[in-house]
Structures are given as C-alpha cells and as structure tokens.
Amino acid sequence: xDQVTQSPEALRLQEGESSSLNCSYTVSGLRGLFWYRQxxxxxxxxxxxxxSAGEEKEKERLKATLTKKESFLHITAxxxxxxxxxxxxxxxxxxxxLTFGSGTQLTVLP
Amino acid sequence: ETGxxxxxxxxxxxxxxxxxxxxxxxxxxxxxxxxxQSAKKPLELMFVxxxxxxxxxxxxxxxxxxECPNSSHLFLHLHTLQPEDSALYLCASSQDLxxxxxYTFGSGTRLTVV
Numbered sequence: 066x067d068q069v070t071q072s073p074e075a076l077r078l079q080e081g082e083s084s085s086l087n088c089s090y091t092v093s094g095l096r097g098l099f100w101y102r103q104x105x106x107x108x109x110x111x112x113x114x115x116x117s118a119g120e121e122k123e124k125e126r127l128k129a130t131l132t133k134k135e136s137f138l139h140i141t142a143x144x145x146x147x148x149x150x151x152x153x154x155x156x157x158x159x160x161x162x163l164t165f166g167s168g169t170q171l172t173v174l175p
Numbered sequence: 176e177t178g179x180x181x182x183x184x185x186x187x188x189x190x191x192x193x194x195x196x197x198x199x200x201x202x203x204x205x206x207x208x209x210x211x212q213s214a215k216k217p218l219e220l221m222f223v224x225x226x227x228x229x230x231x232x233x234x235x236x237x238x239x240x241x242e243c244p245n246s247s248h249l250f251l252h253l254h255t256l257q258p259e260d261s262a263l264y265l266c267a268s269s270q271d272l273x274x275x276x277x278y279t280f281g282s283g284t285r286l287t288v289v
Binding site for chain 2: 069074096097099101106107108109110111114152154156160161162163164165166167168
C-alpha cells in the first residue's frame with residue numbers, strides 16, 4: 066500500500082526566510098510524485114510532477130526535488146502570498162489514483 | 176473559476192435530510208473523483224469514475240451515493256448523515272485515471288451535519 070508522510074505539519078516563516086518542506090513516501094514502483102498548493106476555501110492546485118530520483122523542477126520561489134525515498138519543496142525568500150497548504154501525492158505501481166499526504170500548512174509573516 | 180465547478184459551496188443539513196452535491200467539468204477529462212478532506216488528514220478518496228463507469232469504491236458508507244450521468248457531471252447524494260461526515264468534499268477530474276499532472280479540483284462543498 067502506498068504511503069505518504071509530510072512534515073512539518075505546520076511551518077511559520079518570516080518573509081525572506083528560506084526553508085524546505087518534506088514529503089516521505091513508500092511506493093512500489095513510483096510512476097510520479099506530485100506537489101499541489103491549496104489556499105483556504107479552494108481546492109488543491111497543481112504545481113509540479115517529478116518522475117525519477119535526481120529530478121528537479123522550479124517555479125518562481127519554489128523548487129521541488131526528488132530522491133528514492135522523499136521529495137523536498139524548497140521555498141526561497143518566501144513572501145506572504147506563498148502562505149497556503151502544500152500537498153504531496155504519489156502514483157505507484159498499478160494504482161489508478163493518487164495517494165495524498167496530510168499537507169504542510171505554511172504561513173509567511175510580513 | 177476553475178474548470179471544475181462544485182455546488183453548493185456551503186451546506187448545512189440535519190441528520191435526517193437528503194441533499195445532493197453537484198460537480199461539473201468542461202475540460203474534456205475522462206476521469207472524475209470525489210474526495211473527503213478533514214482537518215489534518217490526507218485527502219480521502221471516496222469514488223472514482225472513468226468514462227462514466229465507477230471503477231473504485233473505497234469502503235464508503237452507503238449513506239453516500241454517487242451518480243455520474245455523463246462524462247461532464249458527477250453527483251454525490253447524501254442521506255441520513257452523521258456529524259462526523261462534516262468535512263470539505265472535493266470533486267476532481269483528470270484526463271485519464273491517475274494522471275496527476277492533469278488533476279483539476281473544484282473549490283469544494285463545505286458540509287456541516289447538525
């Protein structure tokens with residue numbers, strides 16, 4: 066059974082204070098790892114897909130990386146508008162749907 | 176507004192009521208999903224439809240009944256719910272089953288059972 070664990074559960078940063086969010090996973094044959102952003106009162110919004118260890122993707126202040134056991138979402142010089150819940154999900158083996166983690170609630174203070 | 180529209184946005188219902196949640200997508204996607212999102216818990220997959228055929232039913236209580244009349248519409252019929260069913264119910268669609276980079280979520284229905 067695929068499993069995804071995200072840490073920390075919540076993170077408070079000062080504006081400009083860089084940090085990383087962790088997504089640890091257990092899956093039989095990774096077919097894709099996905100990052101989503103969820104704002105309050107809205108559904109998750111797709112950010113990145115990573116397929117193999119060593120792969121990196123960037124978008125503005127966000128960079129996602131992948132190893133064989135975990136993925137990191139690095140946030141460089143965050144701004145208050147980066148405040149949201151970040152969700153990680155995996156697709157593995159013969160699964161036909163994603164397995165999600167519980168998310169990390171990020172708050173960036175001005 | 177995203178490509179997936181959910182109505183209503185908020186719903187308060189008594190335990191003896193019957194109500195329905197509606198989801199509509201205009202993205203030409205072939206797969207549609209119902210998820211339950213509770214505080215500090217992973218998204219919980221409830222039902223999956225592919226080309227209007229139900230392909231997954233993850234041990235969801237029978238008080239939740241899905242309906243997919245066509246590839247653009249998905250309903251979740253609710254009856255005799257319990258207070259612990261209060262949550263955010265999200266609808267999503269994707270081009271095909273498990274295609275995570277095309278997952279598009281609606282804004283959800285915030286359900287409160289009193």
